[in-house]
Amino acid sequence: MKKPVTFEILKSQPGTLGRAGVIHTPHGDIETPAFVVVGTKGTVKSLKPEDMEAYIGNQVALANTYHLYLQPGSDLVQEAGGLHTFMNWDKPTITDSGGFQVFSLGAAFGKGVTKFAQGDVAPDEKAGLNVYSKELAQEHGKLCVIDEEGVTFTSHIDGSMHRFTAERSIEIQHQIGADIIIAFDECTSPSADYEYQVEAMERTHRWAKRSILAHKQNFEALKKQGLLGVVQGGRHLDLRKKSAETLAAMDFDGFAIGGSFSKEDLGDSLKVVNEVLPEDKPRHLLGIGEPQDIMQGVAMGCDTFDCVAPTRLARTGTIYANVNGTHTRLNLMNAKYQRDFSKLDESCDCYVCQNYTKAYLAHLFKAREMLGAHLASIHNLCYIVNFTKRLREEILNG
């Protein structure tokens, strides 16, 4: 059977791990390096697909398994004809596994996360994790409990109890129907100790195997969706290397790299990982999207990147700008932009910079007009998408 997601390297950058290529998917190609626009709940905030096509030129959007599972429900998305039909976007899509959100959002009520190491399951429920109860969670004072089988968590929407296992995450991602899906993983805090990082990584590797098995059991999905494994290991280079080696030996269509680093060790970690991962499969760096980080990621052999920052910042009136060659951010709520009739960024020729001034956007934000977030989102996404495209062109042009 032909794999639904394949990768082709067009040119490698001498002296680095960087490469320019193409990811082929059932909904079209992704020319890499590429920035993946985030559409958590089946919508890239404030943008319709035609806006992306006409004004941004992104090739792919990433939705979130945890969010769509809770609202409107992955079964509803399936009934609607899948993610592409539901959101009217006929280009490539990715869903992440929901692992990160289960840990960060399910437990995001400021109550922390309890993690049980392998074997050390919830004390009163050793025999029956699937009957994990709200009472047990309350007893532990936590909203998310991890065990060998999976994660039990409470919804950030209504506090209801839910459970994800590797198999369930893959099943949900089959329902949603993105071109590229991601194995269920545990995303650790960079501050977790070495011992815990080892445990979590090894559990992630076992979940990776189970994710592959679950995916292979659904023949229809196997024809249409490619599966990525997730390299973890926190800040520890030895663990990152081990994680990459372990996953490289598994039958994945590509790899995602969990973003639990601190900024200063990003480059070293990616180098260790990408020297190990097979060259002929695509590599996605999860949740990283600042220009400097993307530049480093590309040099270290990553192909795609996603991040909520461009649209999240846009909604608060913060725009990207290149000021004297430095990537920076400007907050349009600052009084000095009120009568500034210049474009958002002198170096940018996006639709917004061609047609509007800082003063107009400052007015929209001050007046709490939705169009402000919309226009700033177009600009910020253009800025990052075009920045990443230029890195691709540099590699292609040697």
Place this chain on the structure above:
Amino acid sequence: MKKPVTFEILKSQPGTLGRAGVIHTPHGDIETPAFVVVGTKGTVKSLKPEDMEAYIGNQVALANTYHLYLQPGSDLVQEAGGLHTFMNWDKPTITDSGGFQVFSLGAAFGKGVTKFAQGDVAPDEKAGLNVYSKELAQEHGKLCVIDEEGVTFTSHIDGSMHRFTAERSIEIQHQIGADIIIAFDECTSPSADYEYQVEAMERTHRWAKRSILAHKQNFEALKKQGLLGVVQGGRHLDLRKKSAETLAAMDFDGFAIGGSFSKEDLGDSLKVVNEVLPEDKPRHLLGIGEPQDIMQGVAMGCDTFDCVAPTRLARTGTIYANVNGTHTRLNLMNAKYQRDFSKLDESCDCYVCQNYTKAYLAHLFKAREMLGAHLASIHNLCYIVNFTKRLREEILNG
């Protein structure tokens, strides 16, 4: 000098006052009858001009003098190059006079409006209304005081004191620079008594004269902006007739009809007014936009209509639909639409109805995603704009 705003009748409807025509403006033609999209603060909420052009097809947008004066300031709009440049909309625009908002918003803190009849100016300030003070307003417990010269009001944004006179309203509208501007008027409550309606109407007539004078004193504006007078008179047919006769004798480029009616006497009032107003000048019905009312307005000789309802309803998840031939509203927050994979309105072929389902919009509204308001606004505006266009076609086709 050639008038900047002129009107041409293409065909009249036999047996009614209805007509199909064209309003010529410096920024292009408005084919009438037409629905005017409302962009209160220099933005049609959630829509960029390209969205209007590609998805709605409205020919004209109406901004608000009161709002733009307070935020970002009409001087700032002027400095930006005027409303068209500021908001990137190069088609016809209208500003209303701000009269309605001064009364309804300036006084909208639930404290009511004090109105002094002609001569009966603020008791302590007979000699100097321009030094009207916050203390005086507080003494009267009101946020808006009307006198012969104009209106003193408090801003709904920061409580600061401001004053509009006929001259000041026109000056502000010159700064904003819309193609069509409107004389300063007093919009009364339909429940005000007859005596007060007479007073307010006569004051509005005096302000109309002063608005014309103020407009004629600015030669640059006179070349680029057409001025409409406002017919008032509340629910009283004799007053409506008198108001129309008085204004018809003045040198206006067209007329607006103040919307202080109750629904049942709309038709009769418009008939009385439009039988008097000169045929060869355009007539705008202020703030009226329900399909039934537009149909009646067209039959009674009105050419243009504006209303915030289509976008305001859209933002709450309420959409227009034609159900078995009846114009109705559906609230997408209703649970029954959650799994409804049909289009918003079976009779509609707008962009939204072609590409999305009720279930997707219901999801967006439930998840508080901005795209919901955006798509619902496109649909609702298409619904009303196209409805009005069909009335035009019916007249043209006899």
